[in-house]
Amino acid sequence: MSDRVRQFTEFIRRRWPLLVMPAVILAVFAPFITPPSGYLLFGDDFFRSYGFFRQYFARSLSGGEMPWWNPYLFSGMPFAANPSVSFWYPPNLLYLILPYGTAYIMILIFHIAVAAAGVYYLLRKAMRPGTGELPAAAAGITFALSGYFSARIWSGHVDTIAAQSYMPWVVGAMFLLWQKPSVRRLAAASLALAVQIYAGYQTMAMYTLEIVALAVMLFSLYRKSLRPLVLTAAAVIGGLGFAALQMIPNWEFFGRSIRTFPMPYEYLSRGSLVWGSLIQLLYPFHWGDQYSFRGPPPNYGEQAMYVGVVGIVLAVAALIIYLPKFFEFPGARKKDENIIYVAIFAAAAVISVWLALGPNAPYDLNRFLWEYVPLYRGIRHPSRHLIQFVLAASVLTGVGLSRVKHRFLQLMLTALLIADMGIFARHFLELKPAPETRHDRLLVAGLTGGGGPYRLLQNFGTWVPPRDALDFDAAVVYGIFSATGYDPSILRNYYEFADAVNGNPGTGILEHNVQIPYLNTASPYIGFLNIRYILVPIGYDPVGGSPDRYSLIAENPQEGYRLYENRSVSPRFFAVKTVTILPARSDVAAAVRSNTGDISETVYAASGDVSNDAATQPSDCKSGSDVRIVLSEYTVNRITLKTQSDCNAVLASSEVMYPGWTASIDGRPAKLFESNLAFRTLILPRGTHTVEMRFVPRTVAFGLSITFGTALLFAFILRTDAFRKGV
Template structure:
């Protein structure tokens, strides 16, 4: 039996080996898609603002400004985010490697917490390790590496289930602090649909497992109370987010349920859908990778031999409920949730597939524990033979992985059969082994399973890009002349329009301090959507184009530059337009046009103004010096969110909506200093609630530890 510390260190080393090509010193590949293009941009913006000595309350970079503290996907109040910031202190910008390191650390965390949860069931150590491998290193986790909030929230689920088990066993509510802590951390990780999966799985587990101990209804009620208490822990994020929900049109994202029968094959055949890096992008489009691995598949037949079938009930309940919600049989689930405004937005059928892998982790552990409990004699040659076969076959799979030449489709079933046979031999040999040879077999089995998971789950098209990660700089931007880039940075108070076909991606402007009316974020407000529909056209529910020939739109949105290219559909509207001037003298991929009649993102409405000077221009503070012979309105062309206030000469004045999405104040005649300020109205209250709840959680944890000692 190994200590917790030994398992933690060994599993950390295993995780590094598993993802070695993503991590230092190799760093041959990186995780692409949402982690790089969406989550990293949010994290880097927060990092840069903190480095400049400002807490990031407002994000001016996309959508004509939006609340940053209300953007839950920024994970600003998620504690590991701050560990990432601390690790990169001293840098000008957050490194993408730090973001990847944190994401892969969650895989290790998920393994270790799952192992601790399963060990609490007093199952065999190897069985617990195999169950934890299914949870953390099988298809689901590898497939989701691009989604920060999903992986982070998923990793905390075992901590909550561990707390439920302890509460049942001890007949006490005290261990349920684990549920509260895990729930808060899963929510703060930034993806509410996965938190809904978390809450559903934990609730079902408590309900199905309460009959195992004397707690029964007390455990169920305590679990619900712990999840409710967790909302107080994360009030610092919850309240600012709730404050802005009225501005956003809910997304109906539940879907019709999982309909593809071949998805089942992806759980059992290791490479049914080929996602090799050498395959065309269109290959297996819309398909998934959920391979459970040989520990789960080998263990399935042994579940029927469990004498205490009641132990399996909570895991089977999670499996059944999540499959029903994911599959939506006969439209049953949709018929229930469609009557709610909130539920179709946060209940997403596809994300409930997390419950399948979660359920198989303990089922695998129980099955293999039952197998290992049946002692039997084995031939003396079985142990060296199994070790040799595991070494040889594992090396073969990894060599085929390295060449991206693994069999796929039904032919990958041959790999599965060979791997199952060798793994089965190793398990039989381990069951009979003693002493040092048993320890060697333990390590060999873990590494063998790890090699199988790695061969089919890493360096794939869904989680890998082999090109170099671009490092943003204040001196140059790839594809743009340096002097043009510097002009855009010097004029960063104006907005730019980007071409959604050729880039750069609007969200990535966060890295370099440029601002745009475009963007890609769920926090697109109803008011901005209506404005865009007047002056542009939506491509998707979040991406839109602005008509570069509509001068009313350009002035209203404060646009001065359009970033285009030779292949852009916008180019014909720009190159011969007398209102635009091409910047730069040297050929470059990006062709930047300056709109010659640009108006800054603020304006005066009313009588003639003799002076309108911008004094301060920080995201949360905009100060102007105004001198006018008669009264008028000073409009700030920044989205009007709850929390914007204004003062004139230090005295508060009312802020009113202007032009549909923006804001303005009435300014009397004379010379005045006008200041617009953004402060989330509920952030302070949320912070106070979270601090009090955190203190309460500390006492709760201390009480649980004291009761355990007694």
């Protein structure tokens, strides 16, 4: 036997538990890696939204265009800055190389493996003394196949799964930094946090930092030193610096989205656990599964926390074993330093369940955070804190298993745990026809053909069956311009416009938080919005009674929809005679609500929003004036118009205003301003001109400079540190 073969055999003999994690993950997911043609591993939100975003991302980059903007949903919105997109996250580049269905399953399996390896790393390397390899591997499988991961696969929460998979890596990197501080470990902790932020759903990074905050307080007390606090602050600042390229555009978008609407706590806390929810730790389907769930709202996926019966028993055993040592804290340090880590994760488990209970807890700790922590005012479903419980319980499972000294019993418990978690996880994995296979091809062809560009309005709820004929967000794949969409982050100015069109002096955000409210089809602003087609359910048809404005052009009883054509649609860009300048934005909203103005004659703007040109050089167009506007180019980030006018006119549009959009007339900068609450407008001088609008997000350059500066700073410090050690 050669030395190489002997070394490999010895490695397998000694380190075989390392192979358990990938073997189990592959066994669970193997049937779904190469599905039959036309089928994909089902994930609800991936089928309804994220999958279309990934295809748009890949198609744009493959075509040589940076998709900063998404012109297809909600009459236009940022794309790269949308947190749901995870634009700068490197694994998403797989969508450029592989078919999107293949890339989807590969990236999903990658994150399941990252989650398992993270807990293994946490138990083996970051805790002192670490556990054995088999307990660490078993704990990793527990975490990666837990209810919080498995149920979310079925829900299609790909960004949540990606972000939560890095939670143990961030916590472990912080532990190592506190134990033996170094520049390298500081950089590693910062990078781990940054990668988690890039992965998406940044609430997970906040939940991770909550565990870190709890841990650093206990660790500092344990070590009687403030150094861990200082190191943690430095690592967090470094992580935010590394992630600035994504965070700064995300936060600009968030600050202008509907997530800034003040929402009552009673609404945000919907989705809290009840005490009876804890029975799911032993009987995960006590209240039904993803199809039949009858427990607390909103659904099974938001309540899932199963870590296996064996896992719970082992986690409780770890607490029982270490509980006496909690009362001899200093004296136990030299005997078994795991006591501090057990204390950290025990506290994390208790506090996370406390937060998840929301108003059902004896004292509503979640409400306390809602009142005093601004970030909590936009976070729904306290039950999402359960990821902290799942991580803590998984780690404690590994600690408990490591205390089983009988090797055969340890192997048997591991086998039972793996079988339990594997069977549980497979319950949420199923193949279903890919979204494009159920879309109505005739409907899509009708909406993408003809002149334009014109918009479609799907004037029904995102849960109503006609969506199967054409998913709301499928518009980005087919190149259909839509006045609505399916996204939890809608631009606030556009949503306020929709409320005003409906005559609503308040907001419909509590009823519609992933789409705009159903629009009043009798409003003249339907035409202003460039809506040529309206899709409605047969069972709820507010359009059919308006034959003077709408023509029925298609009906499909099988899919349950009717398609109408609007005969009074305005072009995307058109001229009006005047800008009606009003004192405040609330006055503009009132003017739109009234529906009394002539949209072909004027637009409304708040005095603080209008350009100097609009204020000092009003339009001099009269009824016989000749103004011609021709759309010569319309791409994702650039629009070119050819105009000819015998008067100073106002160029109105139904294109949504957002920072980063600029305009020029014949190559000279022109001032864009916001009219009718949400739309790009400018003063168009008489004569023949070329008008260009470009979207160049300045926050990307700003974020890139911070990320690059952070990288340079760490590189300099690391190099200096290496030089100093070398000397």
